[in-house]
Amino acid sequence: MLRILATLCAALFGLVFGSFLNVCLSRWPHAARASSPLTPTARTCDCPLQWWENIPVFSWLALRGRCRTCRALIGWRYTVVEASIAILWAICAWRSLPVSPDAKLMAMLAAWLGLPGALLAFFFGVVLGALFAIPILIAGKQKQAGAVKLPLGTFLCIGGIISALWGHPILATHLSWAGF
Ligand SMILES: [Zn+2]
Numbered sequence: 001m002l003r004i005l006a007t008l009c010a011a012l013f014g015l016v017f018g019s020f021l022n023v024c025l026s027r028w029p030h031a032a033r034a035s036s037p038l039t040p041t042a043r044t045c046d047c048p049l050q051w052w053e054n055i056p057v058f059s060w061l062a063l064r065g066r067c068r069t070c071r072a073l074i075g076w077r078y079t080v081v082e083a084s085i086a087i088l089w090a091i092c093a094w095r096s097l098p099v100s101p102d103a104k105l106m107a108m109l110a111a112w113l114g115l116p117g118a119l120l121a122f123f124f125g126v127v128l129g130a131l132f133a134i135p136i137l138i139a140g141k142q143k144q145a146g147a148v149k150l151p152l153g154t155f156l157c158i159g160g161i162i163s164a165l166w167g168h169p170i171l172a173t174h175l176s177w178a179g180f
Pocket residue numbers: 045046047067068069070071072
């Protein structure tokens with residue numbers, strides 16, 4: 001049960017990260033536009049958005065790929081990036097969390113930090129784990145990479161510390177970006 005919940009959470013955070021990545025990819029090469037990469041929009045029009053229109057993938061599906069107000073097309077590339085990252089993160093979570101202790105730790109984090117704090121800890125744990133794995137792959141150790149056991153529990157603990165110390169301002173800032 002906890003494995004399924006963790007996979008769903010990973011997919012959820014994958015959607016959020018994919019949405020943020022989309023904005024970064026579309027804005028940062030065009031710094032001359034002087035638009036912030038943190039502004040949550042990836043449309044060609046400037047129509048005002050309802051809060052639910054910022055929900056990755058689901059809003060695109062609900063709107064059938066068009067702006068609710070002016071019916072301008074919304075590029076499918078954004079949805080593909082968001083869905084791809086969500087699926088990739090869900091697969092990683094499903095494959096990396098069958099071990100009973102990595103589950104007990106998440107339950108402990110949820111009891112300590114509450115569900116939002118535990119999810120934030122999980123997010124930071126997965127990101128830090130990925131950052132740890134990338135240099136191993138770049139260093140040409142792909143052949144051994146399959147045999148390397150990443151200490152996910154260690155990264156989850158670090159994520160838990162980050163969440164405990166700065167979780168509230170991080171969540172508050174992110175929710176304000178999302179318009180809540
Ligand atoms: Zn529009």
